[in-house]
Structure formats: C-alpha cells, structure tokens
Amino acid sequence: MQRTYTIRQLTKEFDVTARTLRFYEDEGLIAPERRGQTRIYSNRDRARIILILRGRRVGFSLAEIREILDLYDTHHDGGVKQTLHARRKFEEQLHKLERQKVDIEDSLVELRRAIGAIDSAIADGKLTAPSVESHRVAAE
Amino acid sequence: MQRTYTIRQLTKEFDVTARTLRFYEDEGLIAPERRGQTRIYSNRDRARIILILRGRRVGFSLAEIREILDLYDTHHDGGVKQTLHARRKFEEQLHKLERQKVDIEDSLVELRRAIGAIDSAIADGKLTAPSVESHRVAAE
DNA sequence: CATAACGCTTACGTCAACGTCAAGCGCGAT
C-alpha cells in the first residue's frame, strides 16, 4: 500500500486537474505536506479527496464539504458542546440527502416510464413511419 | 382546479423569486403567455417548473434540464431518429441518477455511522468531561 | 546540454445562476 502520492498521480486516479487539487488546498479542504515546494499527498489526503468528490457529485458546495470534514476532524477532541454541534450538523446533512434521494427516485421512475413508453411505441410499430422530412411521404 | 397563475403565486408556492422564473423563461425553460405585458402561467408551465426545481435539486444544470424538457416536448412528433435520440438521452440521465443514488446511499451510511458513534460515546459517558476551555480544569 | 516533463505561484478570465438596482407602465383605491 502506497504511502504518498504526487499531485499528478491523484489527478489521473480521480480525473481532476492539478488546479482543482490546489484550489481545494487553498480552500482548506486538504493540507498535503511539502518537500520543498512540491506537494506530497498522504493516504489521509487521498481519503479526503474521495469524500470531497463524492460530496461534489451529490451536490454539496465546497463550503459544506469543508464543514463536514472539519467536523470529522474535531468532534473527537472537542468538548460535549462541539460534539453535539457535530451531531446536529450530521443530521442536517442526513435529512438533506434523504430528501434528495426521494427526488432522485421520483426522477428515476419518470425516466423509466418515458423510456418504456418509447419502447412500446417502437414495439407497436407506431414509429416505423419516416419523419415529416421523408422523401417517400407522397408515394403509397 | 385553477387554470392559470400569476408570477407571485408561483413564487410563493415554490419559494423562488420572480427573477428566477423570468430567468428560466429567458433560458427557454418555460414560455408563459402574456396578457399585455403580464405573464400568465398555465398548468403546463407550473408542471414544468416542478420538473425544473426537482432537476435543480438533484444537481442537473439548467442546460440539461432544458434538454430534457425539449425531449419530452418533441420526441412524440419527431421521426424515428428524434425518438431514438430521446431514448438515448433519457438513458444517459438514468445512469447519471443511478450513480448519484449510490453516492447518496454511501454518504447516508457514513453519516449514520458517525451519528451512531457519537450517540454511543455519549451513552458510555465518555463525553461528560468539559472542554479544554473549562474554568475548572486546574481544580481537582 | 538542451529539451521535455513535472511542479510551483500569481493573477486575471470564465461560466452558470441568479441578485440587485433603476426606471417605467397599468390600474384599482383613496
């Protein structure tokens, strides 16, 4: 198991640009070490990137993602107050995602219905007629 | 069942600004009629708005949403080619949403795990100690 | 040793999705 990664390795693995990874660093989402100027990414950094990209795919803003990452970092060594704050935030995200899941399932149902309708129209031969633009429209 | 709506009614119903609805019109997502200058939204417009907002919530861009709406409009009266194009596009969206659903489910699992961990820490009384900032830290 | 290949910083550019004025029109109530 590799311990460290260059920026280039990660860009290829996750299909993001180096600009993006540096930007995430500027925004405080990751903090790779340096050997001189050069960034050295650890497995921890890599794990965070995976979380970031998944968060991005499900529609979280970078600010929200940063907040979650911070909570994961700090809710252990903070006091009760910090921990309860983290719990509340986690539940917020939870509810947001649950709503989103419903939206997605509804959309999936509709899309499958639309595709099914197209397929049965094709099966019924209702679409074998060429379009309006057909060059055979007047023959028959 | 109401047949038409003012812009204000819709902004209240869906909690969006009038600016947003006008913007969607500029972008070709809806096309309400006019009584003079004033926009009159039909049930069809309203249905499209519902689709737009749900699409937005699940992370589609307005361009993607417009494409889908256009497909719903035109794949009926187009020829076979149009219809098959629509089918392909619908399947693209379908796969995108399925991937997204997996991401969401994974995120939900993690969030529930994190919340569960917090809860058991609390139940075990491992969090009753005040934070570092405590005013009683030196007494004992 | 020159020239990629990779890495860095700084800084301006871009695109989507609206927000935010500014200025004006129609119209029902006072």
Next chain:
DNA sequence: ATCGCGCTTGACGTTGACGTAAGCGTTATG
C-alpha cells in the same frame, strides 16, 4: 389625479468553482 402596488424590461453585480496563461525552478532523458 395621484398614490402605491405589482408587474415589466434592461443592465450591471456577485458568488462558486474552477480554467488558463505567464513565468520560473527542478529532475530526467535522449
């Protein structure tokens, strides 16, 4: 008749999430 309200059309501003170009240092390869 004018007040204010709601609606309208520009047009510029803003925010998030990067893209892109300039310019430079380091490593490796023919």
